[in-house]
Structure formats: C-alpha cells, structure tokens
Amino acid sequence: MTRKPMAAATFAAALIALAGCGNSSSAAPASNAPASSAAASSSQSAQSGSPASSASNQMVTIKIKDYKYSGPDSVSPGATVTVMNEDAVNHTLTADTNGGFDVTITAGKSATFTAPTTPGTYKYHCTFHANMMGALVVK
Amino acid sequence: MNGHTRVTTSPIELVFRVLVVAALVTDAVVHLRLAGMYQAAAPGGVGEGTLFRIEAALAILVALFVAIRGSRAAYAMAFVITLSALIAVLLYRYVNIPAFGPIPAMYEPVWFFNKSLSAVAEGIGVIAAGAGFVHTRRR
Numbered sequence: 001m002t003r004k005p006m007a008a009a010t011f012a013a014a015l016i017a018l019a020g021c022g023n024s025s026s027a028a029p030a031s032n033a034p035a036s037s038a039a040a041s042s043s044q045s046a047q048s049g050s051p052a053s054s055a056s057n058q059m060v061t062i063k064i065k066d067y068k069y070s071g072p073d074s075v076s077p078g079a080t081v082t083v084m085n086e087d088a089v090n091h092t093l094t095a096d097t098n099g100g101f102d103v104t105i106t107a108g109k110s111a112t113f114t115a116p117t118t119p120g121t122y123k124y125h126c127t128f129h130a131n132m133m134g135a136l137v138v139k
Numbered sequence: 140m141n142g143h144t145r146v147t148t149s150p151i152e153l154v155f156r157v158l159v160v161a162a163l164v165t166d167a168v169v170h171l172r173l174a175g176m177y178q179a180a181a182p183g184g185v186g187e188g189t190l191f192r193i194e195a196a197l198a199i200l201v202a203l204f205v206a207i208r209g210s211r212a213a214y215a216m217a218f219v220i221t222l223s224a225l226i227a228v229l230l231y232r233y234v235n236i237p238a239f240g241p242i243p244a245m246y247e248p249v250w251f252f253n254k255s256l257s258a259v260a261e262g263i264g265v266i267a268a269g270a271g272f273v274h275t276r277r278r
Contacts, residue, residue: 067249088235088244089180089187107181107244128180131251 060115062134064091064105067126069134077138079115092127093134100124101136148209155271156209159217162264163202166224167195169257183243190242194224205271214272221264228258 058079062071065086075081083093085105093113094102100122103111116122119139126132148156170191178188201220204213230236232254235246247254 067247088237088246090182091180128176129247130176131249 062093062136064093064132067091067129067132069093069124069132071134074137074139075115077115077117077119079138080112081115081136082110082112084110090128091132093124094127096123096125149274152209152271152274155214155267155274156205158267159214159221159264159271160202160206162221162260162267163198163205163217165260166221166257166264167198167202169253169260170195170198173253177245181243181245183238184241185243187243187245190245194220198224205268209271209275211272211275214268214275218265218268218272221261221268225258225261225265228254228261 058076059082060072060075060079061082061084062069063084063086064070067087071081081101083103083105085091085107088107090104090106092102092104093111094100100116101113101124103113105111115136116138120137122136122138124134124136174188174191174195176188177191178186181187197220201213201216205217231245231247232250233248235248236244238244
C-alpha cells in the first residue's frame with residue numbers, strides 16, 4: 001500500500017473517533033458563579049403545595065466529599081443551607097432550572113444559600129463535574 | 140530506475156496506525172471538552188484545564204505525526220504520550236495527590252463516561268503504539 005491511501009485511512013479513523021465521542025452530555029461550559037452565596041428564587045420549579053407563609057430559620061448542612069453530595073432528606077422552606085466542600089477541588093451546587101440557587105464552594109471551604117420558600121423538589125448539579133447530581137427537597 | 144524506493148506498509152502496520160491515531164484523537168477531544176470546566180474546578184498552579192489543553196495539543200500533534208509519517212519515532216512519541224496520560228488518569232483516580240509546584244490537586248475518585256472513554260483510548264494507544272514501534276521498519 002502506498003503512503004497516500006494509508007494516510008487517508010488514518011485520517012478517516014480520526015474522523016470516526018471524533019464522531020464517536022461527540023455525543024456526551026457533559027459539555028456544558030464552566031460558569032463563573034458567585035463565590036459567596038446566592039438566594040434561591042421561590043417561584044421556580046415548584047411541584048405542589050403553596051408557598052410558605054414565612055421563611056424558616058432552620059439551618060442545615062450539605063456535605064461534598066469524594067465528588068458526592070450528602071445531606072438531610074428534606075429542608076424547611078427558606079432554610080439556611082450551608083454547603084461544605086471537603087474535596088481538594090472547587091465544586092458548585094447549582095439548581096438545574098433557571099432562577100434557583102447557585103453557589104460555588106472553594107476547595108476545603110463552605111458557602112451558604114437560602115432554600116426556596118416554595119415546597120418542591122429542586123434538582124441540582126455541579127457545573128464543573130457533570131456527573132455530580134442531587135436534589136433538595138423543600139417541605 | 141529513478142532511485143526512489145517505494146515505501147510499503149503491511150496491513151497489520153496499517154491497523155496499528157489507525158488505532159494509534161484514533162486513540163490519540165479521542166484522548167485529545169475528551170481533554171478539550173473537559174478543559175474549561177476543570178480549569179474552574181482546579182485553578183491552582185497552572186490549572187487543571189491548562190494541563191488538559193497541553194495534553195490535547197501534544198496528542199493532536201503526535202497523531203498527525205503518526206498519520207503522515209508512521210515511523211518508529213512517531214510510534215515512540217505516541218507511546219510516551221498515551222502511557223503518561225494513562226498513568227496520570229489512574230494515579231489521580233486512586234491516589235489523593237496534593238498540589239505540588241505548578242500542578243494543582245486533581246484527585247477525582249470517580250469514573251464517568253468521558254473519563255472512562257479517554258482511559259480506554261489511552262490504553263489502546265499504548266498497546267497499538269508499542270506494537271507499531273516493533274513492527275515498523277526504520278525509515
């Protein structure tokens with residue numbers, strides 16, 4: 001075989017490789033979310049029930065360790081949520097839908113946000129690591 | 140006779156070359172897709188995203204070298220690039236290495252599709268590049 005057809009074959013293989021890994025869902029660009037805290041919207045993705053009459057002063061903690069979220073099964077409407085990042089890299093806790101909470105937690109630090117005041121289940125994820133997901137149940 | 144020797148490539152060499160190029164291109168694409176998010180997650184030192192982009196650039200250059208030239212030197216470079224990438228992904232998957240010098244902490248104790256894809260491609264690249272090196276005559 002001469003060099004030209006061979007180069008064409010390898011180029012074709014490269015194109016196949018490109019096409020093969022082009023359908024991943026983890027291609028979202030990193031966002032520059034605020035580093036401190038962000039208040040949640042009380043109007044987004046509510047599923048049932050009516051808005052709470054007053055914000056709670058409950059304080060809860062969600063821990064991030066080994067690229068996993070762990071925390072309480074549910075929180076009160078308007079609760080203060082502290083997110084502790086025990087990993088060596090930055091993470092975010094970002095509501096899936098617009099208008100929700102979005103905090104960036106620096107490695108080894110914590111950040112705080114206010115839970116939505118409308119009961120419902122609010123799914124969230126890490127903007128930097130697409131495989132990290134969780135849900136905040138407000139009730 | 141014009142003094143030129145017709146360069147031929149055996150079918151098995153062609154297979155090795157296609158595999159090496161596909162592995163390197165897959166590795167490069169995955170690293171480029173993740174670079175933005177990982178730079179934000181680990182910005183210390185030169186940043187993880189910068190390291191990903193350097194890895195991708197080297198992989199693309201060596202893929203071109205292998206595709207066009209297919210020499211033992213090209214296979215040797217492909218072997219080094221894929222092996223170093225494979226060692227890095229396995230090391231940072233299983234060992235919590237702290238930041239040192241310009242290298243940020245990049246411990247990530249999880250597997251997900253893109254990461255697994257690039258690790259498999261790197262493994263295939265190591266084997267194919269080694270085999271290509273052995274089977275390719277000096278040029």
